[in-house]
Amino acid sequence: xxxxxxxxxxxxxxxxxxxxxxxxxxxxxxxxxxxxxxxxxxxxxxxxxxxxxxxxxxxxxxxxxxxxxxxxxxxxxx
Numbered sequence: 001x002x003x004x005x006x007x008x009x010x011x012x013x014x015x016x017x018x019x020x021x022x023x024x025x026x027x028x029x030x031x032x033x034x035x036x037x038x039x040x041x042x043x044x045x046x047x048x049x050x051x052x053x054x055x056x057x058x059x060x061x062x063x064x065x066x067x068x069x070x071x072x073x074x075x076x077x078x
Contacts, residue, residue, distance in 0.1 A: 001042050009034050041068045 009024045009031050025031045048064035051057040062075055 001038055001045070005035065005038050005042060009038070044068050 011021045011023045014020065014022050025034050044064045044067045048061050048068075051061040051064070054061075058076075065073060066075070
């Protein structure tokens with residue numbers, strides 16, 4: 001995720017050489033939106049990793065993970 005943010009979700013060269021460039025997103029507006037969402041997700045992941053393994057913080061950890069991965073992620077049942 002950090003590499004995507006560092007490179008600002010830019011287009012890339014096709015490693016197979018079949019096409020010249022591969023667009024990461026469909027428009028500049030979508031690139032900016034994607035970059036913003038990645039930064040928000042990275043913040044949630046950083047916070048979750050800080051809470052991982054801390055007693056009494058399990059709910060907060062999984063709440064942050066849900067923010068990143070959505071509700072279909074395989075969460076524990078208590």
